[in-house]
Amino acid sequence: MLYGYKFNGNFSPEVGLYYDPSKIVLDPYAKSVISRGEFGVLGHDDNRWPQMACMIPTAENKFDWEGDSPLKYPQRDLIIYEMHVRGFTQHESSRIEFPGTYLGVVEKLDHLKELGVNCIELMPCHEFNELEYYGYNSVLGDYKVNFWGYSTVNYFSPMTRYSSSGTRNCGLDAINEFKLLVREAHKRGIEVFMDVVFNHTAEGNEKGPILSFRGVDNSIYYMLAPKGEFYNYSGCGNTFNCNHPVVRQFILDCLRYWVTEMHVDGFRFDLASIMTRSSSLWDAVNVFGSPIEGDLLTTGTPLSSPPLIDMMSNDPILCDVKLIAEAWDAGGLYQVGMFPHWRMWSEWNGKYRDVVRQFIKGTDGFSGAFAECLCGSPGLYQEGGRKPWNSINFVCAHDGFTLADLVTYNEKHNLANGEDNNDGENHNNSWNCGQEGEFVSISVKKLRKRQMKNFFLCLMVSQGVPMIYMGDEYGHTKGGNNNTYCHDNYINYFHWDKKEESSSDFFRFCCLMTKFRHECESLGLNDFPTAKRLKWHGHDPGTPDWSETSRFVAFTLIDSVKGEIYIAFNASHLAVTITLPERPGYRWEPLVDTGKPAPFDFLSSDIPERDLAIKQYSHFLEANLYPMLSYTSIILLLCPDDNA
Numbered sequence: 001m002l003y004g005y006k007f008n009g010n011f012s013p014e015v016g017l018y019y020d021p022s023k024i025v026l027d028p029y030a031k032s033v034i035s036r037g038e039f040g041v042l043g044h045d046d047n048r049w050p051q052m053a054c055m056i057p058t059a060e061n062k063f064d065w066e067g068d069s070p071l072k073y074p075q076r077d078l079i080i081y082e083m084h085v086r087g088f089t090q091h092e093s094s095r096i097e098f099p100g101t102y103l104g105v106v107e108k109l110d111h112l113k114e115l116g117v118n119c120i121e122l123m124p125c126h127e128f129n130e131l132e133y134y135g136y137n138s139v140l141g142d143y144k145v146n147f148w149g150y151s152t153v154n155y156f157s158p159m160t161r162y163s164s165s166g167t168r169n170c171g172l173d174a175i176n177e178f179k180l181l182v183r184e185a186h187k188r189g190i191e192v193f194m195d196v197v198f199n200h201t202a203e204g205n206e207k208g209p210i211l212s213f214r215g216v217d218n219s220i221y222y223m224l225a226p227k228g229e230f231y232n233y234s235g236c237g238n239t240f241n242c243n244h245p246v247v248r249q250f251i252l253d254c255l256r257y258w259v260t261e262m263h264v265d266g267f268r269f270d271l272a273s274i275m276t277r278s279s280s281l282w283d284a285v286n287v288f289g290s291p292i293e294g295d296l297l298t299t300g301t302p303l304s305s306p307p308l309i310d311m312m313s314n315d316p317i318l319c320d321v322k323l324i325a326e327a328w329d330a331g332g333l334y335q336v337g338m339f340p341h342w343r344m345w346s347e348w349n350g351k352y353r354d355v356v357r358q359f360i361k362g363t364d365g366f367s368g369a370f371a372e373c374l375c376g377s378p379g380l381y382q383e384g385g386r387k388p389w390n391s392i393n394f395v396c397a398h399d400g401f402t403l404a405d406l407v408t409y410n411e412k413h414n415l416a417n418g419e420d421n422n423d424g425e426n427h428n429n430s431w432n433c434g435q436e437g438e439f440v441s442i443s444v445k446k447l448r449k450r451q452m453k454n455f456f457l458c459l460m461v462s463q464g465v466p467m468i469y470m471g472d473e474y475g476h477t478k479g480g481n482n483n484t485y486c487h488d489n490y491i492n493y494f495h496w497d498k499k500e501e502s503s504s505d506f507f508r509f510c511c512l513m514t515k516f517r518h519e520c521e522s523l524g525l526n527d528f529p530t531a532k533r534l535k536w537h538g539h540d541p542g543t544p545d546w547s548e549t550s551r552f553v554a555f556t557l558i559d560s561v562k563g564e565i566y567i568a569f570n571a572s573h574l575a576v577t578i579t580l581p582e583r584p585g586y587r588w589e590p591l592v593d594t595g596k597p598a599p600f601d602f603l604s605s606d607i608p609e610r611d612l613a614i615k616q617y618s619h620f621l622e623a624n625l626y627p628m629l630s631y632t633s634i635i636l637l638l639c640p641d642d643n644a
Contacts, residue, residue: 002034002053002170003027007215013206016219016228025215028250030054032157032171033127039086039100039161040130040145040488048131049209052153055170063176068183068263071191073118075322075346076389076524079514080193080467081117082397084148084492085125085162088470091493098164102174102181111499113188115473115507116514120185121193121268123398124149125178127157129202133486137418144418144486148398150270151202151236153211155254158262175262182263191265193322194258198242198251199274199329200234208237220246223280223299231300233274235330239300244279248308256317266322268348273329276306276340302333306340313342324348324392337380341390349377349391349464356395357406357429359551360454362571362631367550370569371536374555376463378528388528391464395455396472399425400482403455403472406430407448408438413480416491424483438477447631453509453594453601454569454633460513461567461635463525473510474499505598512602513592516635522559533558537568541581556581564638570628577620577627580636587641588621590614595629 005027009019026033032055036043043050089096089104096107105120112120132146149159160167163174182192201221203214206228213221223231223239233239241247258264269275280299297303312318327335327347336350352373359370372379376388396403401412410432414424433447434440452475459466470476471494478484478491499507517523522533536544537554545552554568566588570576580588590613592602600613607613620626628634 001056003056004051004053005216012228014228016222016224018210018214018218020210020215023210023215024051024053025210026052026154026212027054028154028212028216028221029156029253030154031057032160032175033154034160034167034171035129036131036161037166037168040143042131042134048134049129049211052211055172057172061172061175063179065179065183065263068186070263070265070320071186071189072265072320073191074389074526075465076387076526077518078119078191078322078389078465079117079517080119080121080392080465081112081115081470082121082123082195082394082467083470084123084398085159086488087147087492088494090488091490091495093495093497095496101162101164102158102177103164106181106184109185109188109190112190115468115511116518117468118189119191119193119265121195121467123195124152124197124270125159125162125194126152126196127154127159128152130161130488132202137416137486139416139418140487140489142489145488146485147488147492148485150197150485151200152197153202155196155198155251156257179262186263191322192263193266193268193324194264195268195270196255197270198240199271200236200238200240204237205230205232217246219281220244223277225280225299231280233277233300233329233331233333234271239274239277241279241281242275242308243277243303243306244281245307247279248311251308252311252315252318255312256315259317259321264321266324268324268326270326271329272325272339273302273327273333273335274331275308276302276335277329277331277333278303300331302335304340309340309345310342313344319344322346337377337384341384341386343385346390346392346465348397348467349380349393351380352377352391352393352462352464353395353397354429356455356458359553359571360451360458360569360631361429361431362551362573363429364551365548367553368546371544371546371553371555374458374462374553375534376525376528382528388463388525389465392467393459393462393464394467394469395459396469397467398469401428401430401480402469402476402478403452404448404475404477405480405482406455407451408432408436408477409480410436411480412482414483416479416481417483417486424481428482437480449506450594450629450631452506454571454631456510456513457592457594457633457635458569460517461523463523463529466517468510470494474501474507508598509602512604516591519561520559520565521561522557522565529557535581537566537578537581539576540579552576552578554578562637566636566638567634568628569633571631573630575627575629577625580621580624580626582624583638585641586638588624588626588636589639590617590621590626590634591637592635593628593632594634595632 004024090100165173551572
């Protein structure tokens with residue numbers, strides 16, 4: 001049986017009311033939404049918005065979890081992989097039975113296990129309408145869709161068109177397929193996070209459709225001005241009224257459902273700063289149940305203790321899962337390092353991304369800020385009582401350049417989006433290594449590969465939680481497009497054939513670096529490193545250079561498993577020979593050097609010529625020296641010196 005609601009009442013947009021009894025609207029609490037069954041295919045009579053209906057769950061809706069329970073990894077031990085369910089396996093080279101689906105992800109989970117990932121962050125999997133922006137794209141000769149899914153129709157329903165079964169069995173099969181993905185990920189030791197969009201919905205502004213929330217009670221669910229206008233802190237037409245009592249209870253109920261019923265391990269909140277803004281109809285009686293002297297706030301004012309964040313942080317169910325904020329919004333609120341946190345919330349560290357990009361490409365004035373990033377950004381998180389693992393470190397994400405494009409393009413190339421290259425971020429802190437685009441000299445290609453390894457190494461040796469973007473492990477390119485929200489094609493698809501081509505090179509390097517991070521006790525610390533454990537160096541030991549023109553940062557780290565580790569970054573265009581710290585009775589042995597060709601960039605124990613490769617540096621190492629090429633990074637390990 002399917003159902004929907006009709007609401008009687010006034011249709012008076014000028015006061016924020018949109019009751020229309022001719023519309024059948026979705027139950028906001030519906031567990032599955034039924035409409036079209038196939039991704040990207042128009043409905044009857046080419047309808048982009050065919051009538052949607054809700055599934056009635058029954059007691060027979062059982063799923064065999066096979067004893068599944070939460071993995072509950074300490075957050076400091078995570079390596080997160082941001083991925084798109086459809087994009088991960090839709091490309092023909094995936095060669096699987098159900099491409100572009102939850103089952104497709106299950107078929108490829110072993111790839112993630114090999115990569116060393118123990119947490120996947122799924123881009124939006126709540127029900128959305130990919131045909132929302134449907135229109136012919138004359139540039140590519142195909143059709144634009146809402147591929148990313150940041151435009152929710154229903155928050156309790158998994159996206160049915162990511163299911164191999166579509167709308168079969170009234171959507172129940174889609175629910176069970178999502179559960180299967182979570183169960184199989186847990187079997188492989190991989191946690192599952194969801195990217196959730198509680199900042200706006202697909203109903204848009206006053207010109208948008210009446211689908212659910214607007215028809216139920218527009219003035220409650222959306223942030224409105226006195227004359228019914230929609231506040232637009234999301235940049236997408238409306239703003240969810242998160243701190244209204246009804247709405248915040250709805251959000252809490254939703255998150256609990258995904259934890260208890262679907263076994264999800266954590267959430268990343270898109271444009272989370274909106275959840276800290278005061279609601280419309282804001283007053284003390286409305287929010288707290290009693291008046292407070294002088295409590296007058298305009299709609300959308302940032303709150304130091306937002307009721308919604310307070311409730312989520314102290315909820316007995318949500319306190320056991322990971323909560324990650326994208327700590328900014330489209331209305332200019334930027335809260336990285338300042339998001340209300342109750343010592344629970346982590347943040348996408350956008351400042352880490354910007355500083356690391358600037359330093360690695362050789363921009364002056366960033367050595368000190370780069371060193372702070374390596375330590376888990378204590379300047380952002382220490383004073384408020386948070387830990388390094390409250391910083392989610394990333395260099396690339398779905399929004400912006402891929403890792404390969406970051407070292408290939410100085411400028412965005414977004415013509416394929418059909419907006420005359422006017423969309424997308426203009427300030428990318430990227431560097432093409434000397435020539436723009438893919439068709440360049442061999443020397444530029446070699447430098448780009450070095451830079452990709454430098455970025456990945458930096459991510460793996462930084463305190464905090466590293467996040468990798470899907471496809472970066474083989475060097476996926478989007479052709480310089482930094483805003484690929486509308487492409488259901490090769491631009492956004494993971495190319496499994498390219499991954500196989502690079503398996504002997506960059507993919508191998510990434511796998512070995514994640515393995516190294518997991519092995520080291522000192523690279524996922526519970527607290528910020530102190531001078532007892534970490535010492536800074538320059539070209540000479542113990543003399544770091546924090547000047548404006550410094551492009552060299554090095555440090556040693558005491559590790560209970562590896563002993564002592566020496567890590568250095570040379571972001572200069574000049575090669576340098578560095579002097580290593582003296583350790584009587586011990587010698588430094590090279591492990592990683594991004595200036596070397598594969599497989600000598602990472603001297604793993606299975607390389608036949610490993611001893612010979614180390615011997616080639618013996619005359620330097622015996623003199624306590626090491627030569628570094630321009631734009632390279634190294635890791636050395638301290639070993640007992642048998643000849644001492």
